[in-house]
Amino acid sequence: MKVILFNGSTHPHGCxxxxxxxxxxxxxxxxxxxxxxxxxxxxxHDCIACRACKNGxxxxxxxxxxxxxxxxxIKTADGFIFGSPVYYAHPTGALxxxxxxxxxxxxxxxxxxxxxxxxxxxxxxTTASMDVINKYFAFNQMPIVTATxxxxxxxxxxxxxxxxxxxxxxxxxxxxxxxxxxxxxxxxKQNGITVPSQAKTTFTNFVR
Numbered sequence: 244m245k246v247i248l249f250n251g252s253t254h255p256h257g258c259x260x261x262x263x264x265x266x267x268x269x270x271x272x273x274x275x276x277x278x279x280x281x282x283x284x285x286x287x288h289d290c291i292a293c294r295a296c297k298n299g300x301x302x303x304x305x306x307x308x309x310x311x312x313x314x315x316x317i318k319t320a321d322g323f324i325f326g327s328p329v330y331y332a333h334p335t336g337a338l339x340x341x342x343x344x345x346x347x348x349x350x351x352x353x354x355x356x357x358x359x360x361x362x363x364x365x366x367x368x369t370t371a372s373m374d375v376i377n378k379y380f381a382f383n384q385m386p387i388v389t390a391t392x393x394x395x396x397x398x399x400x401x402x403x404x405x406x407x408x409x410x411x412x413x414x415x416x417x418x419x420x421x422x423x424x425x426x427x428x429x430x431x432k433q434n435g436i437t438v439p440s441q442a443k444t445t446f447t448n449f450v451r
Contacts, residue, residue, distance in 0.1 A: 245276040251327035251338030258398040269418030287337040296348035326361040332368035359388040369395040390416040
């Protein structure tokens with residue numbers, strides 16, 4: 244089993260990266276493979292609703308950022324964690340742009356797979372940011388993994404989460420719950436329990 248962790252910060256070794264590493268290390272200790280993918284400092288395109296991903300080979304029309312790499316990775320992953328620092332009480336714009344395209348182009352590879360958000364901040368805005376990311380999971384029928392508090396950690400004056408004892412413990416609990424849920428799903432598959440079937444969505448318009 245494998246969990247992919249997405250670092251939505253432009254800093255590859257900053258507080259968000261360190262928080263995700265805490266989760267990854269605890270998953271590894273329980274036999275779960277992990278991979279951390281970073282946005283980096285390069286620009287990320289917004290979705291332009293061209294629908295090329297629906298009419299072609301499933302890849303995004305923009306080839307010069309991280310999204311197509313991410314699309315290839317999610318196909319064989321079993322769970323996901325999206326991390327972000329807080330910018331004006333929301334996740335980074337680059338992460339949201341990437342998630343818009345990732346979930347629209349690759350939604351079929353995300354359905355019914357567990358996911359969680361991890362937020363880092365100096366002080367406030369974490370729960371509002373978590374709500375934004377969690378909506379992606381809810382829309383795609385993904386079990387949302389929780390912990391003993393909000394999945395958040397505060398950075399200290401050195402930019403690390405090390406002094407937030409409760410926050411780092413919460414991340415450890417998050418890893419435990421992710422590992423447990425992945426094993427539950429795997430056991431279900433081995434015993435013939437499949438995902439629910441569903442009819443094709445009926446789209447309606449509020450304004451006619």
